[in-house]
Amino acid sequence: MKVGEQNLFGMRITALQGRMVDLECATCHTAGSVPAEEFQSTRCGSDRCGATQGRTE
Known part of the structure; x- marks a missing residue:
């Protein structure tokens, strides 16, 4: 990674922090x-974006 x-x-990686990654949505920038x-x-x-990515929750 x-x-x-x-x-x-x-979802794009913006930073690596040990075992965590910071992400940003390419569509809405959340x-x-x-x-x-x-x-x-x-x-x-x-x-x-949630509804357009197969989420049902």
């Missing part, structure tokens, strides 16, 4: 942090 890498859901091992499966949960 490296800064600038993007997963299938359009930012957040997740454990590094969850990066590939992390989707944007914002009101703007």
Whole structure:
């Protein structure tokens, strides 16, 4: 993993902090942090993007 890498859901790594990664949504620019091992499966949960990324919660 490296800064600038993007997963299938359009979440881009903005910083690496030990076992955590800071992410930003390429669509709405919502930012957040997740454990590094969850990066590939992390989707944007914002009101703007959440419904368009297969979330049902």
